[in-house]
Every structure is written in structure tokens, then in C-alpha cells.
Amino acid sequence: MTSLIITQILNGLTIGLIFALVAIGLTIVMGLMEVVNFAHGSFYMFGGYITFFVFSAVGSFWLGLVVAPVACAILGLGLYYAIIRPLRKRHPLEPLVALVGVAMICRQLIRNIWGAEPKLLPIPFGRVQVSLAGAEFTYPIYFFVVMGVGVAALLALYLLFRKSDVGIRCLAAIQDRDTAMSMGVNVDRIGSLMLVIVMGVAGLAGGLVGPIFSVYPTMGLELIGLLFVIAIVGGLGSIGGAVIAGVTIAMTKSISSIFVSGNISDILAYCVLLAILLIRPRGIMGLATVME
Amino acid sequence: MSAGQATPILETRDLLLHFGGVVATDHVSFGLPEGQVRALIGPNGAGKTSFFNLLTGVLRPQGGRIFFKGRDITHMPPYRRVKLGIGRSFQVVNLFPELTVKENVQIAVQASLKQKNHLFERVERQEISRRTDEILSQYEWIRDPDQEAGALIYPEQKKLETILALALEPELVLLDEPTAGVDENDIGLITDMINTLSQNRTILLTDHDIKFVMKIAQRITVMDQGRIISEGTPSEVASDPRVDECYFGGLVECQTTYSS
Amino acid sequence: MSLSPRFRLLLGAAILVLVLLPLLGQPYLIYLLTMSLIFGIFAMAYDLLYGFTGLVSFGHSVFYGLPAYAMGMVAVTVFKYPNPLVMIAAAMLTGLVLGCLIGFVCTFARGIYMALVTFAFAQIIELLVLHDPWGITQGENGIMGLRAAPLSLGGLTVDLFSGVGLYYLVLGLIIASYLVIRALVNSPLGDVFKGIKQNEERLLSLGYNPRPYKVAAFGLSGMFAGLAGAMAVFLNNSIVPSMVDWAVGAEILLITIMGGAGTLIGPIAAAFLIIFAESYAASYLGGGNWVYVMGGLYIAVVMFLPGGIFRTRYLKKAFV
Ligand SMILES: Nc1ncnc2c1ncn2[C@@H]1O[C@H](COP(=O)(O)OP(=O)(O)O)[C@@H](O)[C@H]1O
Numbered sequence: 001m002t003s004l005i006i007t008q009i010l011n012g013l014t015i016g017l018i019f020a021l022v023a024i025g026l027t028i029v030m031g032l033m034e035v036v037n038f039a040h041g042s043f044y045m046f047g048g049y050i051t052f053f054v055f056s057a058v059g060s061f062w063l064g065l066v067v068a069p070v071a072c073a074i075l076g077l078g079l080y081y082a083i084i085r086p087l088r089k090r091h092p093l094e095p096l097v098a099l100v101g102v103a104m105i106c107r108q109l110i111r112n113i114w115g116a117e118p119k120l121l122p123i124p125f126g127r128v129q130v131s132l133a134g135a136e137f138t139y140p141i142y143f144f145v146v147m148g149v150g151v152a153a154l155l156a157l158y159l160l161f162r163k164s165d166v167g168i169r170c171l172a173a174i175q176d177r178d179t180a181m182s183m184g185v186n187v188d189r190i191g192s193l194m195l196v197i198v199m200g201v202a203g204l205a206g207g208l209v210g211p212i213f214s215v216y217p218t219m220g221l222e223l224i225g226l227l228f229v230i231a232i233v234g235g236l237g238s239i240g241g242a243v244i245a246g247v248t249i250a251m252t253k254s255i256s257s258i259f260v261s262g263n264i265s266d267i268l269a270y271c272v273l274l275a276i277l278l279i280r281p282r283g284i285m286g287l288a289t290v291m292e
Numbered sequence: 293m294s295a296g297q298a299t300p301i302l303e304t305r306d307l308l309l310h311f312g313g314v315v316a317t318d319h320v321s322f323g324l325p326e327g328q329v330r331a332l333i334g335p336n337g338a339g340k341t342s343f344f345n346l347l348t349g350v351l352r353p354q355g356g357r358i359f360f361k362g363r364d365i366t367h368m369p370p371y372r373r374v375k376l377g378i379g380r381s382f383q384v385v386n387l388f389p390e391l392t393v394k395e396n397v398q399i400a401v402q403a404s405l406k407q408k409n410h411l412f413e414r415v416e417r418q419e420i421s422r423r424t425d426e427i428l429s430q431y432e433w434i435r436d437p438d439q440e441a442g443a444l445i446y447p448e449q450k451k452l453e454t455i456l457a458l459a460l461e462p463e464l465v466l467l468d469e470p471t472a473g474v475d476e477n478d479i480g481l482i483t484d485m486i487n488t489l490s491q492n493r494t495i496l497l498t499d500h501d502i503k504f505v506m507k508i509a510q511r512i513t514v515m516d517q518g519r520i521i522s523e524g525t526p527s528e529v530a531s532d533p534r535v536d537e538c539y540f541g542g543l544v545e546c547q548t549t550y551s552s
Numbered sequence: 553m554s555l556s557p558r559f560r561l562l563l564g565a566a567i568l569v570l571v572l573l574p575l576l577g578q579p580y581l582i583y584l585l586t587m588s589l590i591f592g593i594f595a596m597a598y599d600l601l602y603g604f605t606g607l608v609s610f611g612h613s614v615f616y617g618l619p620a621y622a623m624g625m626v627a628v629t630v631f632k633y634p635n636p637l638v639m640i641a642a643a644m645l646t647g648l649v650l651g652c653l654i655g656f657v658c659t660f661a662r663g664i665y666m667a668l669v670t671f672a673f674a675q676i677i678e679l680l681v682l683h684d685p686w687g688i689t690q691g692e693n694g695i696m697g698l699r700a701a702p703l704s705l706g707g708l709t710v711d712l713f714s715g716v717g718l719y720y721l722v723l724g725l726i727i728a729s730y731l732v733i734r735a736l737v738n739s740p741l742g743d744v745f746k747g748i749k750q751n752e753e754r755l756l757s758l759g760y761n762p763r764p765y766k767v768a769a770f771g772l773s774g775m776f777a778g779l780a781g782a783m784a785v786f787l788n789n790s791i792v793p794s795m796v797d798w799a800v801g802a803e804i805l806l807i808t809i810m811g812g813a814g815t816l817i818g819p820i821a822a823a824f825l826i827i828f829a830e831s832y833a834a835s836y837l838g839g840g841n842w843v844y845v846m847g848g849l850y851i852a853v854v855m856f857l858p859g860g861i862f863r864t865r866y867l868k869k870a871f872v
């Protein structure tokens with residue numbers, strides 16, 4: 001039992017970090033441009049499929065993990081100039097409608113190219129013997145690698161927003177767009193740069209989960225709702241908040257799934273979200289007034 | 293109506309508000325007798341608007357208390373204060389931009405008719421539109437009541453702002469710079485509005501137009517850097533050494549910029 | 553506010569066409585028309601909340617789906633009392649009560665956070681319907697084989713499961729709903745709704761507590777959404793979990809925005825557009841490729857028709 005619980009905690013941590021990684025992109029785009037990027041999940045899916053494509057073409061999963069973020073970043077730039085920028089002066093829900101259209105098209109595109117069936121990427125590395133809190137069990141090394149990569153990526157984002165000039169400008173614009181703009185922050189340029197970065201990160205996350213969940217056309221759409229909740233509950237522009245929210249949700253799901261069926265554990269996860277929303281109506285780390 | 297004899301309708305004790313390091317309201321104790329027309333003046337950033345926001349509940353103080361008609365309203369939400377009889381206008385125009393002028397007034401009239409009643413109690417529609425039309429007909433400048441409020445020119449929006457506050461028929465009216473951005477003729481109009489009104493109400497207003505203030509106010513309170521530095525009749529205040537010359541000079545300058 | 557004469561004429565002509573279309577005798581056309589009208593009612597319900605009161609719900613599927621299940625409980629699973637009037641009343645009441653409840657809870661939060669609370673509710677309810685812990689929704693299978701006596705309305709008898717009969721009933725209901733909602737948004741209560749959308753802070757300073765009004769907007773919106781859900785049950789003769797799928801709520805949000813939020817007629821027009829486009833694209837393009845048309849439509853409308861099909865800014869006055 002203990003080993004099962006610890007395994008589920010480790011799983012929850014791994015998945016939670018992935019959730020956080022994708023959700024941060026949503027909060028940044030939402031905070032910076034007031035765009036509810038429904039197509040964000042599509043880039044997560046693209047990341048998965050591009051990794052799969054590279055893997056099946058040249059046989060290297062790791063090369064796939066490098067190509068996926070780069071390709072997604074470029075696609076992200078395309079999305080920015082095709083959809084987001086032209087609609088930037090509209091009511092925030094109008095770009096949302098267009099982006100729902102984009103997400104629908106992306107899913108069908110993937111379905112037409114690779115079919116509806118899930119594609120499983122083989123899990124690299126073997127399992128390792130773990131002894132923790134008196135329990136002995138084996139755990140896939142790859143999950144630790146994912147945690148490592150996830151933490152590294154989160155750290156990189158953290159440094160970007162705390163130490164780099166452009167990151168600080170971006171955070172300033174998220175907190176108060178008008179003031180930031182009047183102080184010479186070019187929201188437009190930062191927006192395109194941020195879209196490149198966060199889409200790359202989403203692509204990386206999609207590639208990383210390939211060996212865990214496999215890749216399939218609805219993987220992005222399935223997750224997008226949960227990602228929004230994590231993004232907003234975490235607080236706009238807050239990396240720490242997204243990690244807390246993402247890990248909380250993933251943990252709730254994975255630990256409760258030991259005791260109850262999958263449906264009920266999902267219900268519990270949403271109840272936790274509901275509770276957080278009602279107790280902290282501005283998100284865990286809310287600096288957000290932007291969307292009110 | 294002479295000041296000082298009537299009971300205070302509004303009173304603050306030691307009211308404190310700061311934004312980070314900026315103290316906007318610095319332990320202000322202030323009393324306003326019923327029926328008086330009082331002006332609150334002071335340079336930009338003195339804390340007048342913040343004080344109004346505290347009185348109406350838009351902001352909550354970090355310390356001190358507010359009493360209205362003897363009741364502690366410090367923690368009361370804004371809408372309940374309105375129901376008790378405090379109405380206000382905003383310095384920066386704050387209307388329903390996509391509703392028509394008429395609908396804007398209607399909302400206020402509806403609120404005033406409902407004030408003492410229950411939330412969803414039906415207020416006769418005829419009564420609402422009768423009162424609305426009555427108010428609208430008082431103002432010649434309103435040529436098209438079906439125009440969107442956001443489409444009015446700024447001075448008209450500003451006047452509508454004041455009309456909304458008055459349409460509530462509150463016992464205490466707070467007017468935040470009613471003449472800012474309106475022209476000379478309108479200042480006369482607003483003066484008339486306030487004079488008519490003041491017959492059975494208490495009025496607290498801020499303004500930068502010192503001529504207007506001197507004419508309309510029975511007493512003047514001077515605020516600077518969140519503190520009340522002087523109070524008295526217009527002539528007392530004008531000759532108060534604490535209200536220094538250059539400050540009054542500044543006000544006159546302000547007046548010329550606004551009316552140009 | 554009154555309708556412009558030209559617009560009255562247009563609306564009259566549209567109704568006339570809708571009345572005459574069944575004469576073509578094409579059952580599938582009738583089906584699509586009925587579905588469009590149902591989504592039209594649903595979209596107006598959403599418009600009341602979003603377009604007029606400015607409140608965004610990401611969980612409107614529950615106000616469409618759960619009332620349907622309430623009908624199922626009345627007619628099949630619990631009370632076994634298939635009286636059509638009782639069924640419809642149960643659906644509308646469920647929508648109203650559910651709207652007030654969710655409205656009450658979610659308005660503790662504001663803006664996007666409020667919308668997320670509605671989303672969390674929708675997810676929980678969808679999962680509960682699928683999981684069926686109390687044995688009333690019949691899980692993934694849904695409730696099939698509804699029976700209900702014909703509905704008699706003052707001499708007129710409507711067989712709710714016959715295509716044309718139901719079509720005319722829904723046509724009557726959408727006109728009635730339009731008139732009621734339009735009267736509502738132009739009433740003093742409607743003024744407060746619009747005030748919440750435009751400037752909640754000012755409303756507070758005029759002595760209104762916006763919360764009960766928000767709850768009321770949710771309740772009323774839920775009631776009309778429930779009416780739409782009820783009609784969908786008669787049309788499809790089934791109550792399936794996909795009715796509470798949050799995608800339905802998302803679709804109605806898209807339809808409302810596409811049509812032009814705050815215009816009532818616009819969302820109805822958009823409902824027709826989406827239902828017909830979806831159906832024809834699906835039949836001409838095999839293998840799910842109709843999604844390209846729908847996705848493209850969403851993008852194109854937003855790109856080229858700012859403010860929706862019935863561009864709010866310019867035509868709102870004439871169309872409300
Ligand atoms: N929302 C706010 N956040 C931070 N500082 C504020 C805010 N509102 C007002 N202030 C500050 O409080 C002080 C008083 O402002 P205000 O009440 O608007 O003065 P007045 O109305 O007399 O011009 C000023 O220094 C102003 O900068």
C-alpha cells in the first residue's frame with residue numbers, strides 16, 4: 001500500500017509539472033494580451049506528434065524532443081501573426097471563438113495525417129529500484145527524467161521573468177498593461193516573443209508525455225479545460241501558482257484514483273478547484289485584475 | 293441656515309487610508325452639519341477623491357470610523373450607504389456608456405424609487421418614466437435622450453454625471469469636481485442645480501474653481517497631503533495664513549486652464 | 553426601444569418562410585429547422601446572460617442537459633408520469649433553480665474566475681451524469697424510449713414526437729421566448745442587467761447590490777436554456793450524456809458571439825447558420841472533415857464580421 005501511494009505521489013508530481021508547464025503559457029498569453037488561447041492545447045498535441053514523427057523517421061526520441069519545441073515555436077509565431085495580432089483590439093471572447101476554430105482544424109488535420117488511434121512512444125530507460133519511507137518498489141527512470149526536464153524548464157522560465165529585461169517588462173505588462181505601455185513597453189513585440197516561448201514549452205511538454213500517455217488527436221482538447229483552471233487558479237503570470245495548482249490537481253487525481261474510480265477522482269479534482277476558486281477568488285498567487 | 297447648530301449628518305473620526313507609502317487620508321476627523329453646503333478644497337493629490345471614496349465605500353479605510361446620521365457605516369458596502377441616503381458623482385466621468393442618456397437617468401430614478409423598498413419590488417414603470425422625463429426636461433442641453441451616453445461630448449457627460457447623483461435624491465450629496473471640464477455657462481447651470489437642491493439637502497463638494505466654490509459654499513474645508521489644514525467660512529479661509537498665497541494662486545491658475 | 557419598420561418587415565417575412573417551409577415535406581429539413589430553433593432559444597438564453605448582463609458562463613451545457621434529465625426522471629426513471637406539460641414545466645423549473653444555485657455560488661467570484669466556477673460545476677455535473685451514482689441518469693447509455701401523451705393547448709393537439717407538430721410548437725416557443733426576453737431586457741430590470749455589464753462600480757454607487765440581479769440573470773437564462781433542452785428531448789426522443797458535455801456550452805457561447813452578443817436575433821441567425829453548416833458539411837465531406845468548414849467559419853466570422861453577424865455596434869438599436 002505504501003509503495004502504491006508513493007508511486008501515485010511520484011506520478012502526480014510528474015504529471016503536475018507537465019500541467020504547470022503548459023498552463024503557464026496560457027496565463028502569460030492571457031495576462032499579456034487578454035487572449036484566451038484555446039489553441040494552446042493544439043500546440044501541446046503538435047509537440048507530441050512532431051516528436052513521434054521524428055522518432056519514427058530517424059529513430060531518435062531525444063532528437064524529437066528538440067525538434068518539437070522549435071517547430072511549435074515557429075507555428076506559434078504564425079498563430080500570433082495570423083490570428084492573435086489582427087484581433088488584438090477586440091473583445092477578448094472574439095479571438096477565443098477564432099482560436100476554437102483553429103483548435104478544431106488542428107485536431108482534424110492530425111487525424112487526417114496520423115489517424116485517430118493513439119501512437120505510443122516507447123518509454124526510454126528501464127526501471128529503477130526505489131526504497132522510500134520503508135517501501136520498496138520499482139519506478140520508471142523516465143519519469144524522473146521528465147521531472148528533471150520539467151523543473152529545469154520551469155526554472156528557465158522563472159529566470160526569464162525575474163532576471164531578463166524582456167521578462168520583467170512582460171510581467172509588468174501583465175500586471176498593468178496601460179501603465180507598462182505608457183512607460184514604453186512594446187506589448188506587441190513582447191507578445192510575439194512570448195508566444196514563441198510558451199508554444200515551444202507546450203511542444204516540449206507534448207513530446208515529454210508521448211511515452212507516458214501516448215499521443216492522440218484529442219490530447220490537447222481533452223486537457224485544455226483543466227489547463228485553464230490551473231492557469232487561472234494559479235494566478236496570471238505566476239509560475240509558482242501554476243506549479244502549486246497543477247501539482248495539487250494532478251496529486252488529487254492520482255492519489256484518489258487508488259481508492260475510487262477514475263470518474264470520481266476527476267470529480268474530486270474539480271471539487272478541489274471549486275474550493276480554491278471560492279476561497280481565493282483571485283487565484284493562489286493572484287496579481288490579476290486584468291480579466292475582471 | 294447657520295452652521296454649527298445643526299446636528300452633524302456626517303462625521304469621520306481619525307480616518308486613515310494609505311496606498312503603500314502614500315498617505316491619502318491622514319487621520320481625518322471631519323464633521324458636516326445637516327443642511328450645509330460644504331466645499332472641500334485642496335491641491336491635486338490632496339486626497340479629496342480618496343476621502344469621497346472612503347465615505348461612499350468604494351475604498352475601505354485602514355483605520356478610523358465613519359458615521360452617517362449617527363450610524364457607524366465604516367464597513368457598510370457602497371450600495372447600502374446609498375440606501376441610507378448618500379449619493380455621489382465622480383470626478384472622472386463614470387456612466388453607462390452604451391446605455392442611452394434616458395436609460396442612464398432611468399437607472400438612477402429606479403434606484404431612488406426603490407430605495408426604501410425591497411430589492412425586487414415592482415416599481416411602476418410609468419412612475420419611473422414620468423420621473424425620468426421630468427428630470428430630462430429640466431435640461432435644455434439634452435436634445436436627444438435616446439443618444440448613447442458614451443457619444444456625448446465630455447462636458448455633457450460630466451453634467452449627466454451630476455444629474456445621476458441628484459436623481460437619487462440623496463440626503464447627502466457628494467459632488468467630485470462638478471465643474472471640471474465644463475464651460476462657463478454650465479458652471480452657472482450647475483450653480484443653479486446645487487442652489488435648488490441645497491434647500492433640503494446636505495452637500496459636500498470638491499472643486500478647483502475657487503470663484504464657484506466661494507459663491508456656493510457656506511463653509512470651506514482645506515485639505516493638503518491627506519490632512520485638514522483649515523476650515524471656516526469662505527472669507528475666513530481666504531484670509532487664513534495657513535492657506536498660503538501661492539496655493540490660492542495655484543487654484544486661480546487651475547480655474548483658467550479649466551475654463552479655456 | 554422599438555423595432556424599425558424595415559426590420560419588422562424582415563422578421564415577419566422570416567417567420568412566414570419558417571411557417572411555410574414544412575410544406576416542402578422534407579423530414580430532414582424539418583429536423584434541422586427544429587434543431588436550429590432549439591439552439592436559437594438556447595442562444596437567446598445565453599445572450600441574456602452574456603450579451604446583456606455581461607456574465608460569461610463556460611458551463612451552460614448543464615442548463616441545457618440537466619433539465620432534460622429532470623424530464624427523464626419525471627417521465628421514465630423516477631416518477632413515471634409522462635405528462636408533457638409537467639415534463640416541460642419540470643425542465644424549466646430545473647433550469648431556473650439550477651441557474652439560481654450556480655449563479656449564487658459563482659457570483660462570489662468575479663470576471664474570469666466566475667466563469668471558471670461555472671466551468672468546474674459543469675465538469676462535476678457531467679462526470680456525475682456519466683457515473684450515475686444514484687441510478688437516475690443511466691450513465692453512458694442515457695435515457696431512451698420516452699413516451700409522452702400528445703400536448704393539448706386550448707383545442708390544438710400536438711404530437712410531440714411527430715416532426716411537423718413539434719416544429720410548429722418550437723417555432724411558437726421561440727417567438728414567445730423572444731418577445732418575453734426582449735420585454736425583459738427593455739424593462740427596468742433589464743436596465744439593471746445592462747448596467748452590470750457596462751459599469752458595475754457605478755451601479756453600486758447608485759445603490760444597487762448587483763449580486764441578486766446576477767443570480768436572477770443566471771436563473772432566467774437557465775430557465776430558457778431548460779426549455780431548449782426539453783424540446784431537444786422531444787426532437788431526439790432520447791436524453792444522452794452529450795447534452796451535458798461542456799462542448800455544448802462552448803458551442804452556444806460561440807454561436808452567441810458569432811451572431812452578435814446583445815442582439816437576440818443575431819444569435820438565432822447564427823444558430824441556423826451553425827446547425828445547417830454542420831449538417832451539410834458533414835454530409836458532403838466524409839470522415840469528420842466537416843470540422844474544417846466549421847473551424848473556418850468560426851475564424852472567418854470573427855475576422856471579417858467584428859461584433860458578430862449582426863454587428864452589435866451599428867445595428868443593435870434596430871434589432872433589439
Ligand atoms: N488607487 C490608487 N493607488 C495608489 N495611489 C492612489 C490611488 N488613488 C489615489 N492615490 C494617491 O493618493 C493621493 C490622493 O489622491 P486623490 O484622492 O485623487 O487626490 P485629489 O482628489 O485631492 O486630487 C495622491 O497622492 C494619489 O496619487
Ligand SMILES: [Mg+2]
Nearest residue numbers: 340341342383
Ligand atoms: Mg480628485
